Amino acid sequence: MGMSYTREFPGWAEQVREARIWADQVMAVHSGYAIPDDTAAAAVLCLSEAVTNSLRYTASGRGGVFQVTIKLDQRRVTMEVDDEGCPAGGTLPFIRPLTPMAQHGRGLALIDHFADSWAPLAHPRTGVTFTLTWSTSHARSTAITPRIA
Template sequence: MSYTREFPGWADQIRQARTWADRVMATHTGYAIPDDTAAAAVLCLSEAATNALRYTASGRGGVFKVTIKLDRRRVTIEVDDEGRPAGGTIPFVRPITPMAQHGRGMALIDHYTHTWGPLPRPRTGVTFTLTWQDTRARKTAPAPPAAP
């Protein structure tokens, strides 16, 4: 199942995108998304949307678009931005120093997601995927053997 929504390129819309994504994952029937996975997905969405506003034309009067794709054990989120006037942007993880005030967004995405990368051209932005064990299909592990 796929859900898409476009947001104006204003800072307050990052909160709106987070709220919308959280609601989509909480109310989508048929998929039991663990709370920690949904929280990580929303955090990563927030970071990707912040980057779209900070580094691309999306934050200069443009828009950003969020697509959420759900299946039984996976959520994929795409954040399309409007790129730079002279071409697209390519997300990357910056080296982090303890005193740095910026530059942690892609490091958080890299940490919490199973895969991530730039959107395929001609689109610009980032896509990432989080996976989990399907709790409905999980079987109880056998008890360990008793100690002698």
């Protein structure tokens, strides 16, 4: 059985950092799930990109709010970023074609690279969800092993 945590943040740019810190703390508190360090770091990076997109492209970044939900179980972390949608309707999130000199448009490409899966949230919600999984054989051990001298 997994755990789920949700927190709402104001739609301000400095809240990207706050969301990352909160997610890192949630995953650290539940180290019993043995989340590998590289998976936790990738999840926080993906969260940062999803929140940044919400603030840049939706009403959340124009005086609104966004909500982050983290779902954890023994082999998976799923994060959802709910935003307030595009003021004029807009389109679903999509990966843009990238060029080496592009200054924007890498957020979903990074999520696509690091996450095992991602998708827009199901209507009527707006935002994205992504999942990262790990093998239990690659997870760090949280058990304390006695040392014999």
